[in-house]
Amino acid sequence: MIRLIFLLPLLMFAAWFWFLQTQGLSLKQGQKGFIYIAVFNLVIGALLAGIIWLTQR
Numbered sequence: 001m002i003r004l005i006f007l008l009p010l011l012m013f014a015a016w017f018w019f020l021q022t023q024g025l026s027l028k029q030g031q032k033g034f035i036y037i038a039v040f041n042l043v044i045g046a047l048l049a050g051i052i053w054l055t056q057r
Contacts, residue, residue, distance in 0.1 A: 005045075005048065008041060008044070009037065009038070009041040012037045012040075012041065013034065013037060016030060016033050016034060016037060017030075020033075
């Protein structure tokens with residue numbers, strides 16, 4: 001399961017892009033959403049890396 005964790009940001013970016021397209025918004029207007037998604041996924045990745053590091057001892 002952990003091998004597929006890289007799909008989470010890809011799916012979130014795709015969903016946000018689809019939402020923007022269906023609402024008739026440009027990528028420029030949705031830029032803040034892409035930043036929020038990236039930061040959220042970086043935090044999740046850092047937490048998971050920390051957990052893996054702690055449990056490998």
